Amino acid sequence: MRVLVLGGDGYLGWPTAMSLSAHGHEVAVADNYLRRQIVTESGSDSLTPILNLPQRAKVWKAVSGRTIDVHLIDLCDYDLVSRVFREFQPEAVVHYGQIPSAPYSMKDRRHAVLTQMNNIENNLNVIFAIVENSPDCHLVKLGTMGEYGCPNIDIEEGFLEIEHKGRTDTLPFPKMPHSWYHASKVADSTNIHFASRVYGLRATDLNQGVVYGVSTDETLLDDGLLTRFDYDEQFGTALNRFCLQAVVGHPLTVYGTGGQTRGFLNIRDTLACVELALLNPADAGEMRVYNQFTESFSIRELAVEVQQAGKELGLEVEIREIENPRSEAQDHYYNPTHTKLLDLGLQPTLLSEDLVTATLSTLMTYRDRAIHDAIAPRTTWR
Ligand code: USQ
Numbered sequence: 001m002r003v004l005v006l007g008g009d010g011y012l013g014w015p016t017a018m019s020l021s022a023h024g025h026e027v028a029v030a031d032n033y034l035r036r037q038i039v040t041e042s043g044s045d046s047l048t049p050i051l052n053l054p055q056r057a058k059v060w061k062a063v064s065g066r067t068i069d070v071h072l073i074d075l076c077d078y079d080l081v082s083r084v085f086r087e088f089q090p091e092a093v094v095h096y097g098q099i100p101s102a103p104y105s106m107k108d109r110r111h112a113v114l115t116q117m118n119n120i121e122n123n124l125n126v127i128f129a130i131v132e133n134s135p136d137c138h139l140v141k142l143g144t145m146g147e148y149g150c151p152n153i154d155i156e157e158g159f160l161e162i163e164h165k166g167r168t169d170t171l172p173f174p175k176m177p178h179s180w181y182h183a184s185k186v187a188d189s190t191n192i193h194f195a196s197r198v199y200g201l202r203a204t205d206l207n208q209g210v211v212y213g214v215s216t217d218e219t220l221l222d223d224g225l226l227t228r229f230d231y232d233e234q235f236g237t238a239l240n241r242f243c244l245q246a247v248v249g250h251p252l253t254v255y256g257t258g259g260q261t262r263g264f265l266n267i268r269d270t271l272a273c274v275e276l277a278l279l280n281p282a283d284a285g286e287m288r289v290y291n292q293f294t295e296s297f298s299i300r301e302l303a304v305e306v307q308q309a310g311k312e313l314g315l316e317v318e319i320r321e322i323e324n325p326r327s328e329a330q331d332h333y334y335n336p337t338h339t340k341l342l343d344l345g346l347q348p349t350l351l352s353e354d355l356v357t358a359t360l361s362t363l364m365t366y367r368d369r370a371i372h373d374a375i376a377p378r379t380t381w382r
Contacts (some may be wrong), residue, residue, distance in 0.1 A: 001278060002026045004090035006075060007097030007125065008068075009053050009073040010035055012142075012211065012270050015227050016094060020219035020278075021066045021096060028069035028088050029053065030081075031097065034118070035235075038104065044232035044374035047244060047366050048214065051224050055117070059224035075122035078129070085133040092138040092278050102146070102179035103234045103379040104326075112180040119184035120191070127195045129289075138281040139192065139203040140274060144291060145263050145336065147186045147207060148177030150329050155336035157271055158205065158289020178328060179381070189289075196287040204277045208270065209263030209293030212239035214362050216268050227267075229363070232374035239264060240301050241375070243356065246310040246317045247363045248370045253377060256324030258300030262336040263293030265350040276344045291338040294348035309356035313364075327381040 003020050007013040008029020021027045031053060039045060046350075051059065057068045069088070073080040075097050081204040099105070105115035123141070130137045148155045151174065160173045172193065177183040188205075195201040214229050230236045231244035242252045273292045282288045297305075303319045310317035324330065342348075349355065 002087055002089065002091045003278065004084065004093045005029045006093060007031055009033060009207045010069075010096055011228050011230065013096045014056065015216040015219055015267060016096070016271050017068050017272055018060060018225065019216060020275065021060065021068055022064060022218055023275065027086070028071060028090070030072040030073050030075065030084055032072060034099070038099070039230060039235050042104070042232060042234050042374070044230070044235065044371055045369070046228035047219040047231055047363065047369055048226040048229045049366070049369070050226055050228050056225060059222055063221050063225065065308050075125055076118060078125045081125045081129045083132060085129040085137075089134055090137050090283065092109050092140060093126065093130065094274055094278070095123065095139065095141045097122060098142070098184070098283060099181065101234045102181045103377075105179050105181035105184070106298070106360065107379050115181050116184045116187070120187050123188045124191060127191065127201060130201060131195070131199045135200070136202070136284070138278070139201060140277045141188065141192060141203060141205050143189055143205045143207045144182055144208050145183045146182035147175050147189060148173060148336070149178060150332045150334055150335050151176060155291070157291045157337050157340050158207070160198045160270040178326075193287045196285055200285040201287075202282040202284050204282050204288045204290065206273065206277060206290055206292045209265055210237045210239065211265055211267050211270055212237070212243075213359055216271060217281065231370065233377045238262070238299055239306070240359075242303055242306040243363055243368045244370060245375065246306050246315055247360055249365045250370065250372065251318040251320035252306060253375070254299055254302045254303050254319055254321045255326060255377070256321065256330045258303060258321060259331040260328060261296055261298045261299055261332065263291070263296050263336060263338065264351070265292065265294045266355060268349050268350075269294055269346065272346055273341050276341055276346060280344055284380045290340045291336050292341060293338055295351060296334060297351070305351065305356055306360075309360055312357060313360055315360070316338060322377070325377045325380040
């Protein structure tokens, strides 16, 4: 299959591109390095040293004998996006190419606007590039579990059967996003659903949980193929941050009581889920929604997990509850359905499989590169 990976320089985009290439797909990537730029501007950097995209593609060619085409373009520039679609004629596009940080979007008006403008505009460009150049192309879009928020009822996979005043319908599940960033993904889902109804777009919206881990089969082949690893207060996510904190001797930053519960998945499972979505395309005019995570944990449970794994490696790890910088429920019901990817054959990689220890061991190699000032939370929701 010809697959275009948007955001192909990112934490998930680059490993996805390699994995698809290794599995025999013809792969092209597009990126404008915005993530690198805003992480640097925020005073942080990837813990892992990463090459630029053309260099990575060269190492990949040397290691695997396979080619990944690189396009350094801004997805907000429609002419360039359209040209890549015309030339490459993708059968599927995996869209990761967005600003992914809730705290970044909550810093102030400017960051909220930048996140929403960038994400919503580039997603519209992708929709129109498909419709105008490769109408049969399947859009696999990275959404987020944070679109739903934490309602006091079970969360369904995208749609909910509702009976109201004697009538019934199946409608998009209600959304209560956690941040301006998560709200941008809600807008994307609405726009993709609209395009599927109006233009016959075929689309799969992957509402992904929090991803953790640093290694995949392909990143382990050569140091030049490493993916980025963020741990700062804006672009680092909970479990990855805790792992980094453990190896550099920083107390684990549990926000509030740590009762917040979220869905998590290993980076390897992201790649597996995306490929399953690609191999089982939505029909023309259909928007599928999968809840993409494998296990739920409270933040406190994760901190204890990291503390225990650290002990086995001789690390003394302190857990510290700090005032929650976010406006969020800390003790809440959370029971999202996530069976569709399992039905397609996903074999989950579970946290209990020594994954925390493996991540800690890898991070220890690079711990001297950590920028300590970037760790403590500074961005508040209020
Ligand atoms: N948290 C802590 N300590 C930390 C960092 C986070 O207690 O040092 C808590 C937060 O308060 C929150 C939970 O961990 O309750 C998750 O926060 P996060 O930063 O790991 O994840 P989030 O902001 O929700 O966003 C991340 C990704 C985003 C993706 C989302 C999936 O940045 O791109 O969409 O995870 S989900 O969380 O399911 O919406």
